[in-house]
Amino acid sequence: MNLRRLSSSLLFKIVLAIVLGIICSFFFPEALARVFVTFNGLFGNFLGFFVPVLIFSLITPAIAGMGRGAGKWLAFTTGIAYGSAVISGLISWAASVVIYPWLLAGHGDVSIADISEGELSPYISVEIPAPMPVMTALVLAFVVGVAMTTVKSDTLYGGVADLRRVVMKVIAKFIVPLLPVYIFGLFLSLGMNGNLVDVLSAFSKVLVLAIIGSIVLLTLQYLIAGALTGRNPFTSIKNMMPAYFTALGTSSSAATIPVTYECARKNNVSQSVAGFVIPLCATIHLSGSMMKITLFAFAIMFMDGMALPLPLALGFILMLGVTMVAAPGVPGGAIMAAVGLLSANLGFSDEQVALMIAAYIAIDSFGTACNVTGDGAIGLVIDKFAKGNITRNELDDADDLGLAVAISGGAVEDADKDATQA
Template sequence: MHAKRLTSSLLFRIIVAILAGIVCSLFLPDWAARVFVTFNGLFGNFLGFFVPVLIFALITPAIAGLGRGAGKWLGATVGIAYASTIISGFIAYAVAAAVYPTLLRAEALAEAVDIDEGALQPYFAVEMPAPFEVMSALLLAFTIGIAMAAIGTPTLKSGAEELRQVIMKVIERFIIPLLPIYIFGIFLAMGMNGNLRLTLSMFLKVLLLAIGMTLVVLVLQYAAAGAIARRNPLTAVRNMLPAYFTALGTSSSAATIPVTLRCARANGIAENVAGFVIPLCATVHLSGSMMKIGLFAFAVLHMTTGGVSAGAAIGFVLLLGIMMVAAPGVPGGAIMAAVGLLQSQLGFDDGQVALMIAAYIAIDSFGTACNVTGDGAIALVINRFARGDVRGERLPADATA
C-alpha cells in the first residue's frame, strides 16, 4: 500500500525523471535523445497554447465566486491573505538581491537550460499559437468575473464553473502525468550538452534556501499575528504543527483542511471564524508558494540577465499573487498557473520553465505546509477583530463556494 502510494506521487516521479535523465545522458545515442527533445518541443508549444485558456478558465469563476456570501470579513480575509502572499514575494526579491551575488557567483544558466541549440535538435516542430495573450486572458477574466459577481449571473457562473472543471481535468489527466517525461527530456538534453553540473549546483543551493525561507515566513507571520491577537506566537505555532506535518505528507491545502481546522480551534479561534477563514485561505493564501516561485525565478534571471529590476520584480509579484489564487488543488497547480507570467513578464524560455516546474514540485510540500500553517495566523487576526465587532456582523456562511 505504502509502496503504491509512493510510486503514484508526482514528487517521486519527478525525482525519478531527473535521475533517469542524468543517467541516460551518459550513454543514450543522439538519435534516441532527439525523440525526447522533439516531445519537449511539442509539449512546450502546447503549454504556450493552453496557459492563456487556463488563466481565463480558472480565474473567472474564482473572482465571480467572491460575490457569494460577501461581507466585510470576506474582504478582510482575502485582503490579509493577498498582503501576506505578496509580502512573501517581496521578501524573496530582497533575499535574492542580497544573497545571490555571493551564493550564485560565477554560475551561468543561460546555456545550461538552452534546449533549442547545441548537440540535440528536434526531428520536427508544430506551431501552436495561443488564442490570446496571457495578459489579455487575465484582463478578460477580471472584467467578466467582477461583472458576474456584481450583478449575479447564475447561468454564466454555472458555465464558468463547468469550464473550470474541464480545464482542471486536462491538467490532472494530461499535463501533470506528462510532466515527468518533460523534466526527463530537459535533464537529458542538459547532460548531453555538457551543462548539467552548473545547473544542478544552482538547483540545490536555491532549493535549500527556499525551504529555509518558508520557515522564516512562518516566524514573521506568527510574530505579527501574535502581537495583533495578543497570543503567544510560540504556543500558536506549536498548536499548528499537526497541520504543518500533514501538509508535508499530502502536498494539498484542501486535503489538510480538517486538520488545519482542529489546530485553529486549539488556538482558541471561534468555530464560526475557523470554519470560514481556513477553507477560504486554503484557496487564496499562498505565501509559501510565492516564496518558492520567487526565489527560483529570480535565480534564473540572476544567472541569465544579471538580475531583475525592482520595478519588474514588484509587478511580477503583484500579478503572481493574483494568478495563483486560480491554482487548482492538485500538486504543481500553482506553478502551472504561473507559467504564462514567467514567460510574458520575465521572458522565460521552455527550458527555464521546465526547471522552474521541477524545482517547484521538488519542494512542493514545504510550500504547502507554509501556506496552511500561515492560514492559522490569519485566522488569529480575523478572530481578534471579529470578536471586537460591537455590531455583531455574521461571517459569511459559504465563503469557499
C-alpha cells in the first residue's frame, strides 16, 4: 500500500522523469527525442495560454473572499501571512546578491538549454495566443475582486468560485499528470544538447541553499513571535517538529492540519485561535514555497547574466506574494501559479520555466514543512493579540477564504486515486 502511494506521488514521478531523462539522453535516437521536444513545445504553449486564466480565476475569489469575511482577525492573519512571504522573498534576494557570485561562479548560461535552437528541434510548433497578458489578468483580478467586496453579489461570487474549481480541476487532472513527461523531455534534451552537467551542478547547490534558507526563515519567524509573545522561540519550534516531519512525508499543508493544530495547542495557543489560524494558514501562508521559487529564479537570472536590481526583485516579490496567497492546493500548485510572473516579470523562457518546475517539486516537501511550521508562529502572534476573542462567525469566514482547502484536497485525492488506478 505504501509502495502504491509512493508510486502515485508527484514527487516520485518527477524524480523518476529526471533520472530517466538523463539516462535516455545517452542512447535515444534523435528522431524519437524530437517527439518529446515537440510535446514540450506544445505543452509549454498551452501553459502560456492557461496561466492568465489561472491567475484571474484564483486571485479574484481570494480577494473577494477576504472582503466577504470581514472579520478583523481574518484580515490580520492574511496580512501576516503575506508579510511573511514578502520577507522570505527579500531574504532570498539578499542571499542571491551576497552568495551567488561565489556559489555559482563559473556556471554557464541557462538560456543555452533552449531546445528549439539546439541540436534538437520540434517536428511541429503551434502557437496558442493567451486570452490576455499576465499583467492584464492580475490587474483585472484585483479590480473585479475588490469591486466584489463592495457589491456583495452572491451570483458573481459563485461564478468566480465555480471558475476556480474548474481551473483547479484542469490543474489536477491535466497539467499535473503531464508534468513528468514535460520534465522528462527537458532533461532528455539537456543531456543530448550537452547542457546537463552544468545545470545539475548549479541547481544542486541552490537546492542545499534553499533548505538552509528555510531553516533560517523558521528561526527568524519564531524569534519575532517569541519577542512579541514572551515565549521561548526554540521551545516553540521544538513543539512544532511533529508537524514539520509530517509535512515532509505528506508534502501537503492540508493533510498536515490535524498535526499542526495539535502542535499549536502544545504551544498554548488557544483552541479558538488554533482552529481559526491553522486551517486558514495551511492555504494562504506559503513563505517556504516563496523562498524556493525566488532562490531558484534568481539563480537562473544570475547564471544568465541578467541584472537583478532591488526594484525589479521587489516588484516580483510583492506580486508573487499575492500569487502565493491564491495558489491552488494541488501538488505543484504554487509554482504553477507563479509561472506567469516568471515569464512576464523576469522574462523566463519555456525551458527556464520547466527547470523551475522541476527544481521546485524536487524539494516540495521541505517548502511545505517550512510553511506549516511557520503557521505555528503566526498562531502564537494571533493568540497574543486576540486573547481568545475570535468568534464563531470568524471561524466560518476562515472556511470561506480557505481557497477551497476541502475542494483542492478532494482534487488531489481524486488525482491520486486516478493515478493509483492507472
